[in-house]
Amino acid sequence: MKTSWRSASLAAAAAAVLALTTACGQESGSPAAGSQNVGATAAAGDYGSDGSGSNGYGADSNGTPGASAAASQKAGELAVAADAKLGKVLTDSAGHTLYRFDEDTANPPKSTCDDACAKTWTPVPADGATAGTGVSKALLGEVTRSDGTKQLTVAGWPVYRYVKDTEAGQTEGQGVGGKWFALAPDGKKASLADLPGLSVKKTDLGDIVVDRNGMTVYRFMKDRAWPTPKSACTGACLEKWPAVAPVDPAGTKGVKKKGLMSFTRPDGVKQMTVNCWPIYTFSGDKQPGDLNGQGVGGTWYAVSPDGKPVGAPAE
Known part of the structure; x- marks a missing residue:
């Protein structure tokens, strides 16, 4: 019985690895993980009141401020x-x-x-x-x-x-x-209507991938893509190089679909990949089109539509 149990466990683990490896070799991906409610339904009137007697931002029915008031x-x-x-x-x-x-x-x-x-x-x-x-x-x-x-x-x-x-x-x-x-920063209604989750932009470096905000997407040369995606950027690194959240592959434009998928990092965060390579943005880029992360430390490079590091030295 012990031998049978161990064999079954090893088989299950191998199947899981094979499934992810296969996904990296197919034109498929993971659907975007919804992070927030952006289609809230109106409650009473136009105010969104829940009828709980709430007296304001974080206040209870007696007018006593709540924790966030x-x-x-x-x-x-x-x-x-x-x-x-x-x-x-x-x-x-x-x-x-x-x-x-x-x-x-x-x-x-x-x-x-x-x-x-x-x-x-x-x-x-x-x-x-x-x-x-x-x-x-x-x-x-x-x-x-x-x-x-x-x-x-x-x-x-x-x-x-x-x-x-x-x-x-x-x-x-x-x-x-x-x-x-x-509110958007310019006072207009915040919206990403009809903008792709990932798309391609022409720059002096060539064609590079940008996120839905037009911000440059980067690769870390210490990461790996095969047999399964793995990020070497953890802790303080992620504060400077935020992981790109999952997007629906069907909602991308110009990016190679093969290996366009997400994976779950050891810290539980879901991260998008291009050709199975984990992708990031750079905190030093303040406006769409910025390329301040290009070549940083000789390990960070903009991403081409097929997932290659743009401008990286030949290995």
């Missing part, structure tokens, strides 16, 4: 976050998504969300809000609300947080009532 008052330094579904999203200093309301106006600025609405969509105070990296100071302003308080505006649009976004990075308010939308 105090931290959510002043926006602090505004930042730009990359969302897998929405692209560049404006956040406060704590990483909470900021929203705009279609019934408001930007020219002139006017907030129409009061009373019950303002308990679910808390107005962001103008006081204490500053422009961080990727945010134009010239777009920041304020509007006087009906209660006399000053609310932050971006490109004229009054800014809010959503009560159901209890953690940084959540976008539960996106699309609520068909009138509430996450």
Whole structure:
């Protein structure tokens, strides 16, 4: 019985390795892993109230601030976050998504969300809000609300947080009532409609792969692709070189489909590959088209549509 059990275990492990190896040699891939809710359905009215008696951002029915209420008052330094579904999203200093309301106006600025609405969509105070990296100071302003308080505006649009976004990075308010939308850094509605998850861009280096935000995608020469993808970039390395999240191969353009798949890293993070090579972006690239990661340390290179490292020395 012991011999039989061991044989069965070894067979199962071999089958798992073979399955992944086979996937690397086929024109297939893994579907994108949804990270956030970007199609929230409206609850009562247009406010997205859940009927729980919530008194505001993280407050209970008695008006006692919840854990996140105090931290959510002043926006602090505004930042730009990359969302897998929405692209560049404006956040406060704590990483909470900021929203705009279609019934408001930007020219002139006017907030129409009061009373019950303002308990679910808390107005962001103008006081204490500053422009961080990727945010134009010239777009920041304020509007006087009906209660006399000053609310932050971006490109004229009054800014809010959503009560159901209890953690940084959540976008539960996106699309609520068909009138509430996450803010892009320029004050427009954050959107990646019709943009491919990965695509090809022509540069001085040649054709390279870029992500859905137009940011350059890189390969690490210490990684491996065969027999299974393996990343050598861990810990502090990932802070500088974020792993590209899985995308649906069907939603890519110009990238070789063979070996276009995702794998699960030892830290549990799912990472996309091109021709089975793990791919990354670079924290030093601030704008689409930047190539600041090219050749760093002699180990990081932009990725060609077939997964090769562009400009790397011949091995």
